[in-house]
Amino acid sequence: MKTVAFIMFLLASPLMADDIRSTGDLGLVIERASGSLVVIDRSERTAIGRVEGLGDLSHASMTYSPDERFAYIFARDGGLSKVDILTQTLVARTVQAGNSIGGAISDDGRLIAVSNYEPGGVKVFDADTLDLVADIPAAGKTIGLVDVPGRRFAWAVWDTGEVFLGDFSGPEPDIKMIGNAGKNPYDAVLTDDAHTYLVGLFGEKGVAAFDLWEDAPKPTRFLQDYGKTSEDLPVYKMPHLQGWAFSSGQFALPAVGQHEVLWVNRDTLTENARTAVHGQPVFIIAQPASPYVWVNFATPLNDTVQVVDSRSHQVVATLTPGKAVLHMEFAPRGAEVWISSRDDNRVLIYDTKSREKLAEIEAASPSGIFFTARAHQPGL
Amino acid sequence: MKTVAFIMFLLASPLMADDIRSTGDLGLVIERASGSLVVIDRSERTAIGRVEGLGDLSHASMTYSPDERFAYIFARDGGLSKVDILTQTLVARTVQAGNSIGGAISDDGRLIAVSNYEPGGVKVFDADTLDLVADIPAAGKTIGLVDVPGRRFAWAVWDTGEVFLGDFSGPEPDIKMIGNAGKNPYDAVLTDDAHTYLVGLFGEKGVAAFDLWEDAPKPTRFLQDYGKTSEDLPVYKMPHLQGWAFSSGQFALPAVGQHEVLWVNRDTLTENARTAVHGQPVFIIAQPASPYVWVNFATPLNDTVQVVDSRSHQVVATLTPGKAVLHMEFAPRGAEVWISSRDDNRVLIYDTKSREKLAEIEAASPSGIFFTARAHQPGL
Numbered sequence: 001m002k003t004v005a006f007i008m009f010l011l012a013s014p015l016m017a018d019d020i021r022s023t024g025d026l027g028l029v030i031e032r033a034s035g036s037l038v039v040i041d042r043s044e045r046t047a048i049g050r051v052e053g054l055g056d057l058s059h060a061s062m063t064y065s066p067d068e069r070f071a072y073i074f075a076r077d078g079g080l081s082k083v084d085i086l087t088q089t090l091v092a093r094t095v096q097a098g099n100s101i102g103g104a105i106s107d108d109g110r111l112i113a114v115s116n117y118e119p120g121g122v123k124v125f126d127a128d129t130l131d132l133v134a135d136i137p138a139a140g141k142t143i144g145l146v147d148v149p150g151r152r153f154a155w156a157v158w159d160t161g162e163v164f165l166g167d168f169s170g171p172e173p174d175i176k177m178i179g180n181a182g183k184n185p186y187d188a189v190l191t192d193d194a195h196t197y198l199v200g201l202f203g204e205k206g207v208a209a210f211d212l213w214e215d216a217p218k219p220t221r222f223l224q225d226y227g228k229t230s231e232d233l234p235v236y237k238m239p240h241l242q243g244w245a246f247s248s249g250q251f252a253l254p255a256v257g258q259h260e261v262l263w264v265n266r267d268t269l270t271e272n273a274r275t276a277v278h279g280q281p282v283f284i285i286a287q288p289a290s291p292y293v294w295v296n297f298a299t300p301l302n303d304t305v306q307v308v309d310s311r312s313h314q315v316v317a318t319l320t321p322g323k324a325v326l327h328m329e330f331a332p333r334g335a336e337v338w339i340s341s342r343d344d345n346r347v348l349i350y351d352t353k354s355r356e357k358l359a360e361i362e363a364a365s366p367s368g369i370f371f372t373a374r375a376h377q378p379g380l
Numbered sequence: 381m382k383t384v385a386f387i388m389f390l391l392a393s394p395l396m397a398d399d400i401r402s403t404g405d406l407g408l409v410i411e412r413a414s415g416s417l418v419v420i421d422r423s424e425r426t427a428i429g430r431v432e433g434l435g436d437l438s439h440a441s442m443t444y445s446p447d448e449r450f451a452y453i454f455a456r457d458g459g460l461s462k463v464d465i466l467t468q469t470l471v472a473r474t475v476q477a478g479n480s481i482g483g484a485i486s487d488d489g490r491l492i493a494v495s496n497y498e499p500g501g502v503k504v505f506d507a508d509t510l511d512l513v514a515d516i517p518a519a520g521k522t523i524g525l526v527d528v529p530g531r532r533f534a535w536a537v538w539d540t541g542e543v544f545l546g547d548f549s550g551p552e553p554d555i556k557m558i559g560n561a562g563k564n565p566y567d568a569v570l571t572d573d574a575h576t577y578l579v580g581l582f583g584e585k586g587v588a589a590f591d592l593w594e595d596a597p598k599p600t601r602f603l604q605d606y607g608k609t610s611e612d613l614p615v616y617k618m619p620h621l622q623g624w625a626f627s628s629g630q631f632a633l634p635a636v637g638q639h640e641v642l643w644v645n646r647d648t649l650t651e652n653a654r655t656a657v658h659g660q661p662v663f664i665i666a667q668p669a670s671p672y673v674w675v676n677f678a679t680p681l682n683d684t685v686q687v688v689d690s691r692s693h694q695v696v697a698t699l700t701p702g703k704a705v706l707h708m709e710f711a712p713r714g715a716e717v718w719i720s721s722r723d724d725n726r727v728l729i730y731d732t733k734s735r736e737k738l739a740e741i742e743a744a745s746p747s748g749i750f751f752t753a754r755a756h757q758p759g760l
Contacts, residue, residue, distance in 0.1 A: 024448030068404030194669035289574030289758040332756035376712035378669040
């Protein structure tokens with residue numbers, strides 16, 4: 001890799017001061033149809049490059065190294081790619097499974113874990129080389145993989161409901177089954193303080209919570225009437241639990257198949273309130289340093305974004321930024337939100353105070369937007 | 381500045397791949413006696429350079445630009461310095477007052493505000509050029525300056541107890557007095573969600589809280605028995621309110637003049653518990669993604685650091701890392717803590733899981749340690 005970068009410099013002439021660049025305000029946008037990434041500069045509100053050849057990015061996510069130099073992209077086709085955001089090059093790629101669903105980086109930045117559907121299980125790679133360092137089989141599809149402090153990861157198994165906590169800090173992995181979440185867990189999320197691992201269920205009602213600060217975490221079930229029912233509207237898209245917002249002592253979570261946001265007291269795990277919204281929520285994301293959450297919706301109502309106040313639980317703004325809004329990413333201190341509008345081939349940048357559009361950036365069928373500040377957040 | 385960087389490149393030959401460097405894992409350590417900064421690489425656990433000529437850093441703090449390229453250093457002698465962490469150069473410096481106490485950067489990275497003792501007041505500078513853009517007088521020394529979302533800042537006045545909220549998003553500054561905190565506010569802090577501005581008092585007992593999510597914030601007093609009393613031990617050093625930790629729905633705050641940590645319920649502002657500790661707390665800092673806070677102490681008991689569990693409120697570890705421990709900074713996801721030991725001329729790096737020392741870095745009389753990840757946190 002050093003050799004590659006060195007050759008690139010020799011070819012680039014004359015070398016300009018702009019060749020040194022800090023990484024705190026950079027990011028990547030997934031171009032889902034073309035298997036490529038747009039490199040973005042948040043301060044300049046512009047695209048500064050593109051990286052291609054990442055495979056099937058139709059349901060992709062990524063995570064960043066602690067130094068913000070590298071992004072690890074988890075593609076639906078089982079590909080794990082490592083991209084250098086400064087040289088804007090694909091530096092390593094391995095197709096490590098037939099179908100993968102996401103991944104995470106350990107708190108010390110040394111290990112990348114990927115959760116797989118085909119075959120099920122978790123594979124763990126050296127973050128520098130992408131060499132396989134552990135292959136943890138499972139009795140089915142693994143979902144909801146997150147990093148846990150102390151070079152650990154947690155995940156759940158769709159087919160069995162089992163939840164695992166894997167410790168990779170010693171010479172051999174230490175994998176413990178910490179309980180059964182329930183029937184067909186479909187996604188899971190870790191709170192921003194790495195305290196509570198929340199597992200959503202598809203096969204039955206309710207949510208399972210594990211207190212990962214305990215020496216022996218065990219499942220607590222809550223929201224027993226939460227989930228899919230036959231009386232509901234058809235579920236156009238399963239909501240992302242990554243979209244659970246943690247705001248003002250509450251969780252805001254998407255009702256499955258309903259046009260509602262549910263508010264849960266973080267301490268008591270009881271329902272506080274429900275907010276009627278425009279459609280079936282997909283992502284509910286907290287605007288940093290504010291009382292607000294922003295919500296986007298499943299097709300066919302995905303041209304709209306709503307802003308809800310976590311104090312009153314009222315919708316305070318309804319925007320129609322573009323066609324097929326797939327994702328939203330906030331500047332880490334909350335001044336802006338970047339919104340991907342897939343069918344407009346645009347990323348739209350909104351001021352969060354005026355809620356007016358500030359700028360647009362071209363991107364081909366954009367989906368996920370990922371700023372490098374994620375490198376510093378547990379569970380992302 | 382571009383010219384400066386360009387000349388540096390022409391002089392450096394041959395250009396190595398290492399000349400491009402991401403900034404997510406960099407940081408600066410204040411060398412208080414020599415007016416210099418050590419540039420540190422968190423991943424490599426090493427010093428990678430030094431920047432000199434920053435004036436009197438005996439009580440200095442700093443903040444980072446959103447792109448992590450620049451640090452703004454607030455020195456006790458009234459100097460405001462701008463340092464390029466990539467080229468490791470001092471790019472601008474202005475002595476803007478006779479005695480300053482700290483500063484902040486606006487949420488969009490455009491403005492730097494400095495709170496001054498001599499003369500009192502707040503000066504606001506363009507973050508690019510350090511040109512003065514606003515000069516807000518005050519009836520005394522200003523303290524506790526913090527950034528508030530929406531290109532705003534909050535501060536308090538020692539002499540009068542007045543608290544101000546300044547909005548710099550329009551063509552002219554809009555400065556509002558939002559209430560009186562009480563007698564002689566000595567420091568203030570904003571919670572990590574930018575919700576509550578907490579003001580500590582020296583002239584009377586109690587703490588004032590302002591809800592900055594309200595349209596018209598007003599003071600609420602709590603902990604009416606909190607503060608300095610004549611019966612107390614001598615106060616060797618006023619604790620830093622920046623050291624207030626926000627963990628598990630609680631604030632952990634240093635008792636003034638007492639060997640105690642106080643725990644306050646974040647919602648009700650009532651006292652939960654007290655923890656007897658080794659000395660008078662100076663900084664109480666939450667270990668990210670954990671139930672723990674780490675505490676250091678005022679002279680003469682400043683060779684010790686204690687770890688307290690926010691659930692049980694018990695001391696769970698007592699370390700003696702070195703002589704004159706002045707500051708602690710956590711890796712943003714919590715795996716390591718970096719501790720400055722002034723009289724050992726060392727920064728000590730501890731693993732937070734094993735609580736064992738991993739490495740040491742030489743630094744002359746080190747005090748504050750600041751990682752670039754602070755660029756992404758409101759109120760820092």
